[in-house]
Amino acid sequence: LRMIMMTTIFYPGCLRQRRRNRVTTKLSFFAFCSSIILFAVSVKSFQTIRKHNVHKTATPIIPTPPAIASRSRALRSLPPALETLVNDTLNSDRKIVVVTGGVLSGIGKGVTASSIGVLFRAMNYRVTALKIDPYLNVDAGTMSPFEHGEVFVLDDGGETDLDLGNYERFLSVSLTKDSNLSTGKIYQSVIERERIGEYLGKTVQVVPHISDAIQEWVLKVAETPVSRFSKQKVENKDVDHQEEDEELPPEVCIVELGGTLGDIESMPFVEALRQLQENLGYKNICFVHVSLVPELGSPPEQKTKPTQHSVKQMMQMGLRPDFLCCRGSSPLDPSTVSKLSLFTSVPRGAIVSLFDVSNIYRVPLMMMEQNLHTMLLQRLRMGPFATKGVDYTTVEDPTPLEESEVISDWIKLADSVDEPESECVIAVVGKYVDQGDAYLSVVKALTHAAIATKQRLRLQWIEASSLNPEEDEVRDTETKKESWDLLKNSDGVVVPGGFGIRGLEGKISAIEYCRKNNVPFLGICLGMQAAVIEYCRNVLGIEKAHSAEFIDELVHDVEDAVIFMPEGDRERMGGTMRLGARETILKEDSRARKLYGKEKVMERHRHRYEVNPALVSKLEEAGLRFVGRNTDSSGERMEVCELNDSNHPYFLAAQFHPEFTSRPELPNPLFLGLLQSCKEIISRKEDTPLVA
Numbered sequence: 030l031r032m033i034m035m036t037t038i039f040y041p042g043c044l045r046q047r048r049r050n051r052v053t054t055k056l057s058f059f060a061f062c063s064s065i066i067l068f069a070v071s072v073k074s075f076q077t078i079r080k081h082n083v084h085k086t087a088t089p090i091i092p093t094p095p096a097i098a099s100r101s102r103a104l105r106s107l108p109p110a111l112e113t114l115v116n117d118t119l120n121s122d123r124k125i126v127v128v129t130g131g132v133l134s135g136i137g138k139g140v141t142a143s144s145i146g147v148l149f150r151a152m153n154y155r156v157t158a159l160k161i162d163p164y165l166n167v168d169a170g171t172m173s174p175f176e177h178g179e180v181f182v183l184d185d186g187g188e189t190d191l192d193l194g195n196y197e198r199f200l201s202v203s204l205t206k207d208s209n210l211s212t213g214k215i216y217q218s219v220i221e222r223e224r225i226g227e228y229l230g231k232t233v234q235v236v237p238h239i240s241d242a243i244q245e246w247v248l249k250v251a252e253t254p255v256s257r258f259s260k261q262k263v264e265n266k267d268v269d270h271q272e273e274d275e276e277l278p279p280e281v282c283i284v285e286l287g288g289t290l291g292d293i294e295s296m297p298f299v300e301a302l303r304q305l306q307e308n309l310g311y312k313n314i315c316f317v318h319v320s321l322v323p324e325l326g327s328p329p330e331q332k333t334k335p336t337q338h339s340v341k342q343m344m345q346m347g348l349r350p351d352f353l354c355c356r357g358s359s360p361l362d363p364s365t366v367s368k369l370s371l372f373t374s375v376p377r378g379a380i381v382s383l384f385d386v387s388n389i390y391r392v393p394l395m396m397m398e399q400n401l402h403t404m405l406l407q408r409l410r411m412g413p414f415a416t417k418g419v420d421y422t423t424v425e426d427p428t429p430l431e432e433s434e435v436i437s438d439w440i441k442l443a444d445s446v447d448e449p450e451s452e453c454v455i456a457v458v459g460k461y462v463d464q465g466d467a468y469l470s471v472v473k474a475l476t477h478a479a480i481a482t483k484q485r486l487r488l489q490w491i492e493a494s495s496l497n498p499e500e501d502e503v504r505d506t507e508t509k510k511e512s513w514d515l516l517k518n519s520d521g522v523v524v525p526g527g528f529g530i531r532g533l534e535g536k537i538s539a540i541e542y543c544r545k546n547n548v549p550f551l552g553i554c555l556g557m558q559a560a561v562i563e564y565c566r567n568v569l570g571i572e573k574a575h576s577a578e579f580i581d582e583l584v585h586d587v588e589d590a591v592i593f594m595p596e597g598d599r600e601r602m603g604g605t606m607r608l609g610a611r612e613t614i615l616k617e618d619s620r621a622r623k624l625y626g627k628e629k630v631m632e633r634h635r636h637r638y639e640v641n642p643a644l645v646s647k648l649e650e651a652g653l654r655f656v657g658r659n660t661d662s663s664g665e666r667m668e669v670c671e672l673n674d675s676n677h678p679y680f681l682a683a684q685f686h687p688e689f690t691s692r693p694e695l696p697n698p699l700f701l702g703l704l705q706s707c708k709e710i711i712s713r714k715e716d717t718p719l720v721a
Contacts, residue, residue, distance in 0.1 A: 107308065111241050114248035115308045123251055124409045125314040127284045127302055129348070131339025132321040134289050139192035140389055141319050141354050142285040143199035147393040148402040149281045150200060151433040152412070157279040158196040159250045160189070160209050162287045163294040167213040168206075170606075178466030182633045182689055183208075184256075186609030191469050192285060198473060198692055199393075203256045210246055212294060218242055235297050243301035244308070251282035290318075291342050303347040312410045318343060318350035319383075322357040322365065331357065331365045333372065340373040351408055352401070353380045360384050378421030379404060390443040390693065397430050442480060442693050449485035453707045456519035458539045460532035462490040471525050471553070474691035478704040481696045489515045493532030496539055516542065520707040521679075526554030526635070526686065530579040537563045544672070544680060549706040551699060552682030554636055557670060558591045560682045561640050564653045565590045578638045586643040594639050606637050611659055613668040613685065619656030620681060621669045624698035632668075632685035639684065640667040652676060657683070679706035 107115065118125075128142040139160075146156045166172060169180045170188030181194040187206025197204060219242050223233050231238075254276050286302070288295050306314050320336040340350055353375050355361055361369075361382040370377045381399050383392065396402070404421050407414040430436045455475055461467035472488065479486035495512035516522065522543050524536050536559045543550035544563070552560045558576060565574035575583060576591035583589040594607060610631045615622040622628065642665060645655055657669025672680040683699060691697035 108241055111245050111248075111308075114245055114252070117252060118248055118309060119313065121252070121278065123279070123313070124281050124411065125247070125251060125284060125305070125309065126281065126317060126405070126409075127286065127314065128317045128319065129286045129290050129343065129350075130288070130319045131290050131343065132335045136319050136321055136356055137383065138285050138287070138319050139195045140392055141317065141383065142192075142283045143195045144393040144396055145317065145401070145405070146196065146200045146281075146283050147435065147439065148396060148405070148430070149283075151393075151397075151430045151435040151439075152402060152406070154280045154411075155277060156200050156281045156283065157202065157250065157253065157255050158193070158200060158204065158208060158283045158285070159247060160192045160196070160285050160287060161295075161298050162190055162209065162211045163292060163298060164211055165213045165216075165294075166211055167217060168209065168211065174461040174467035175464050178464060179469050180635070181470060182608060182635045182686060184610040184631075184633065188608065188635070190287070191466055192287075194470050194473070194689070196283075201257060201692055201694070205250075205253065205255070207246070207250050207253065210243070210250075212297070215239060215242055215246065215297075218246075236300060239297050240301040240304055243298055244305045247282070247284060247301075247305065252278045254278055290339065290346070296346075299346050299348065306348075315351040315405070315408050316348055317352045317354060319354045319356065322355045322361060322369075324358055329359075331359075331362055333365060333368050336369060337372045340375070350375055351379060352404070354383050355380065356383050358385050376421045388443060388446040390439060390446060393439060394436070394443060397436065402430060438694055445480045445483060446476075448483075449479070450483040451485070451708065451711060452487060453479060453482075453484040453704060453711065454487045454489060454518065454520045455703075455707070456489040456491050456516050456522045456539075458491045458493050458496065458516070458522060458524050458536055460493050460527050460529070462492050468525050470686075470688040470691070471523060474688040474697050474700045475523070475704070477691050477693050477696035478700040480693070481701055482704045482708050484704060484708060489519055491515055491539070493535035493539070496535035497532075499534065519548070520711055521549035521551070521703055523703070524550070524552045524556030524559060524682075525688075526556060528555075533559060533576075533579065537566075541567060544677065547678055549679035549703055549710070550681070551679075551703045553686060553688065554684060557682035557684050558638065558640065560670065561644075561648065561653070562590045564648060564651070565644065568651050568653070569647060576638060586641065589641055590644060591638050592641045594637060607634050609633060611661070611685070613657045613659050615669065616654075616656040619654065619669075620671050620674060620679075620702070621656050621699070624702045626698075631690075632683070632687055633689045634685045636684065640670075642667065678710060679703060 126142075126145060128138050128145070130136050130138040142158065146158060149156045162169075168188045169177060169190050172180070174180075178191045179194075180188050181191050182188060183193065183206055184203050185205050187204075187209060189204075189206065189209035193204055193209055196202070196208075216239070219233065219238055222228060222242075228238065284302075286295065286298055290299070318340065320339045322331050322333060322336055324331050336353065336355060340353070343350060350373070353369060353373065355369070361380070361384075366377055366380050366382075369375065369380055378400075381396060381401050383395065386392065386395060406412050407417065407419055407421070410416070457468060457471065459468060475488070476486055491512050495508050496516065516539060522539060524540060533555075536556065540550065540552065540556075540560050540563045542548065550560075562574050562576060565571045571588060571590075573583070573588045574590045575588060577583060577589045577593055578591060610633050613630050613632060615625060615628055615630065617628070640655075645667060648670075649655060652672060653670055654673065655667045655670050657667075659666040659668050666684070668685060669681070669683050671682070679702060681699060681702070687697040687699045691700060
């Protein structure tokens with residue numbers, strides 16, 4: 030329009046002067062015509078746009094919220110299996126809590142994850158757990174105890190990381206082998222899919238194939254029901270130890286990412302968790318980061334720089350912590366909390382101080398005091414916070430956990446550890462005593478029994494080789510004397526399992542001492558086999574009695590007190606033992622039957638060798654009773670042996686591993702019997718008057 034006006038004004042003047050300047054006249058005419066054409070096109074375009082807008086107004090489109098829109102875009106690109114799992118998780122309103130660790134390994138992620146599970150248990154949520162281990166091993170079954178600590182065995186035979194023991198003890202559940210995910214497992218799974226052509230000729234890559242497989246694994250574990258150990262059911266002599274709601278899917282899944290953030294081997298898992306948050310949405314998954322706040326200098330000053338760098342690295346990898354759990358020797362100062370909040374963008378209320386306490390059973394109570402349970406509900410939009418936003422500064426506790434039965438029992442448990450009535454010294458005679466975690470479940474089971482009997486537990490670790498004077502490995506006479514002194518000054522003795530011949534003769538010597546001197550004794554797995562060998566040698570007079578695991582040239586059914594099980598595999602090592610929960614039938618008049626209070630029990634196994642059935646009748650005639658047996662398709666197995674009450678205060682050994690089923694609120698009966706026997710003997714000694 031502006032061009033038309035200009036040309037209309039100037040064109041007549043150009044016509045009057047056309048003889049003077051013909052070029053100007055032609056240009057002016059051309060501009061006038063162009064303006065008219067441009068105006069016509071503009072009018073037509075305006076009419077088209079107006080018509081389109083009227084059509085859109087007639088059928089309005091409701092805008093999609095950003096979170097839903099982004100999740101919809103993500104779901105369209107997911108494989109069908111993963112998309113189904115994501116939709117099921119969203120529809121069932123299932124929540125995921127991821128626990129990561131920074132600065133250094135062994136910082137306490139396992140106890141933190143387990144304690145968070147206790148808080149959800151106290152709020153009546155069904156909880157399950159998953160441990161992610163970035164190592165390439167398929168499972169922990171072939172790893173040395175010196176390298177990785179103990180191998181924790183599950184009901185279904187899974188050989189897993191020891192952290193799953195913490196989960197089962199704190200959450201009071203029975204997990205499955207899928208609850209432990211390693212790099213080896215996930216790569217094996219993806220490669221098997223590729224071999225059968227599931228990827229349809231595509232190039233299999235870490236992203237998206239490995240990351241998708243990790244997400245599928247996490248979501249499958251999160252929806253798999255887990256059986257729960259119930260104190261009431263056990264008291265009612267129910268064999269299964271399971272509650273009525275065991276078939277219901279979990280409502281919360283605690284995922285622990287092993288190792289330290291930034292490790293090369295954990296990168297695929299970090300990326301998978303980042304994608305999982307995109308797929309599930311902000312309200313359905315949260316991240317708890319465990320870090321270290323050391324104290325340096327004199328006077329001590331809390332340093333936040335390690336945690337700052339740890340969170341920075343976490344954010345560089347696409348994850349943002351919702352909660353910071355700061356480990357340290359003392360509670361965080363207010364100034365330290367303010368500084369951490371400033372540099373990590375984590376709200377002050379979401380920074381939890383996990384300082385050193387008298388026992389680990391106080392960790393959930395410490396979290397509860399800092400209101401972590403309510404903040405988790407608020408962050409994940411659970412319970413009363415389903416429709417509310419996040420404001421940790423004005424959080425009120427709608428669920429007073431002090432009234433919860435779980436927390437009430439937990440407070441009693443923690444107080445019992447700190448307020449014992451007496452002390453009990455237990456000697457653990459093993460071959461892995463230099464590694465503190467090699468017998469972790471044994472220590473926990475002894476602790477549970479000590480709590481129940483109100484005793485302070487003091488452990489004496491004895492290297493089995495040091496008790497055998499014939500072993501070439503031990504040449505230090507002073508060390509031998511110290512080891513024997515520790516054994517003789519102990520109130521009871523535990524000989525746990527193990528592999529290899531080293532230390533076997535020392536274990537046999539310790540068992541002989543316990544049998545002859547009426548010292549309470551409990552043998553586990555190889556400890557039971559060593560007890561049978563000792564009895565064959567020193568009672569039956571079979572001097573060369575031994576185990577076929579270590580000596581090949583043994584007289585058949587005479588000297589081979591322990592034999593190889595026919596279903597075992599001598600070539601492949603991983604997952605080829607007799608693993609998992611098996612039924613044991615106890616004789617009615619036995620000590621074991623009295624301790625368990627029922628005829629049939631389910632306990633977990635991990636062994637390739639067993640007591641030779643051909644020698645059982647001779648051993649029983651000599652006084653060693655096999656009161657627990659297993660009858661399955663492979664034949665009769667000796668599970669529990671003991672001496673009569675009249676011959677010994679407590680001499681009992683089991684082929685299975687009773688330590689794996691012990692719980693803080695429900696100690697395993699065999700460990701409980703050992704500690705009770707020790708307490709009775711100590712009490713009698715104290716009551717006996719001194720003779721002048």
